[in-house]
Amino acid sequence: xxxxxxxxxxxxxMLRFGPSTGPVIVxxxxxxxxxxxxxxxxxxxxxxxxxxxxxxxxxxxPGQGESLMPTSPSILTLQDAFQAACATFDRAGRNCYAMGxxxxxxxxxxxxxxxxxxxxxxxxxxxxxxxxxxxxxxxxSSRKLGELWYFDGExxxxxxxAGNLISPDLLTDLKVKSAFSIEDAPDIPLRTVRHxxxxxxxxxxxxxxxxxxxxxxxxxxxxxxxxxxxxxxxIRACEx
Amino acid sequence: xxxxxxxxxxxxxxxxxxxxxxxxxxxxxxxxxETPLFGALPELDSLAVAGVLTELEDRLGILIEDxxxxxxxxxxxxALARFAQSKALG
Numbered sequence: 554x555x556x557x558x559x560x561x562x563x564x565x566x567m568l569r570f571g572p573s574t575g576p577v578i579v580x581x582x583x584x585x586x587x588x589x590x591x592x593x594x595x596x597x598x599x600x601x602x603x604x605x606x607x608x609x610x611x612x613x614x615p616g617q618g619e620s621l622m623p624t625s626p627s628i629l630t631l632q633d634a635f636q637a638a639c640a641t642f643d644r645a646g647r648n649c650y651a652m653g654x655x656x657x658x659x660x661x662x663x664x665x666x667x668x669x670x671x672x673x674x675x676x677x678x679x680x681x682x683x684x685x686x687x688x689x690x691x692x693x694s695s696r697k698l699g700e701l702w703y704f705d706g707e708x709x710x711x712x713x714x715a716g717n718l719i720s721p722d723l724l725t726d727l728k729v730k731s732a733f734s735i736e737d738a739p740d741i742p743l744r745t746v747r748h749x750x751x752x753x754x755x756x757x758x759x760x761x762x763x764x765x766x767x768x769x770x771x772x773x774x775x776x777x778x779x780x781x782x783x784x785x786x787x788i789r790a791c792e793x
Numbered sequence: 794x795x796x797x798x799x800x801x802x803x804x805x806x807x808x809x810x811x812x813x814x815x816x817x818x819x820x821x822x823x824x825x826x827e828t829p830l831f832g833a834l835p836e837l838d839s840l841a842v843a844g845v846l847t848e849l850e851d852r853l854g855i856l857i858e859d860x861x862x863x864x865x866x867x868x869x870x871x872a873l874a875r876f877a878q879s880k881a882l883g
Binding site: 586683697751766768769771 | 841843844848851
């Protein structure tokens with residue numbers, strides 16, 4: 554069902570799935586273009602979780618999805634809004650868990666979460682590097698982009714990368730953002746899942762292709778079911 | 794250079810193109826040394842080029858500098874595979 558949540562900048566839509574009691578996991582899609590490429594996949598995971606008796610929510614964050622916010626928000630704004638979406642459930646007395654896909658894992662830092670489940674998390678510096686690479690391919694090899702290329706335009710001018718308008722301040726912000734790590738709070742459960750083809754460490758490795766790199770949005774229902782099994786087992790273990 | 798390693802890297806390049814461009818198994822398997830890539834595959838736009846390079850880095854554990862990226866290296870499947878082999882196998 555389509556619900557909403559309030560944060561200090563306004564009201565945003567939030568898709569909700571599953572039972573209206575018990576623990577709930579709130580999902581954050583990756584930033585920018587990757588959000589479009591993973592949205593259907595994320596919704597498939599959340600529907601599969603509902604079939605397994607676990608509630609979930611997918612909030613539109615400011616500037617994303619159906620949000621009416623016209624400008625490019627800062628990372629802190631996105632973190633604030635995600636925290637507000639989680640707080641909606643916390644106020645209702647429900648244990649809230651956070652789920653982050655790729656750079657979505659950067660957004661749950663301030664959420665009151667009983668645990669965090671991350672799929673293929675990346676840090677902000679890596680996201681910035683990938684965006685710079687896309688821009689470099691767009692402008693061609695005759696013009697080499699410098700390190701702070703996104704400040705080359707007029708003051709406060711948004712930069713366009715693959716059709717997305719992004720503020721230079723957000724790109725600066727990205728550089729120093731990392732996903733929540735176990736050192737931040739050893740007592741709060743954190744589970745990291747990655748593809749088998751990804752060399753980085755993870756609690757679980759799963760087969761399949763990274764949908765966030767696909768040129769056209771695609772889905773992988775078999776993988777979504779596998780991940781829903783993992784999330785459901787993990788939440789039940791956390792709830793003891 | 795180990796012949797076994799070369800084939801492994803070539804297969805990784807094939808898998809990355811398949812996964813990033815959403816190609817069928819058959820289409821990716823049909824790539825030959827001289828198969829043209831950039832400009833010939835409609836799926837391979839600027840966003841996809843960046844995705845291919847980044848995914849190659851992740852899977853082969855290599856780092857590709859932006860000044861190493863030029864049209865030549867993306868011209869054919871063989872050229873891209875040779876580039877990846879030189880990075881991964883030294």
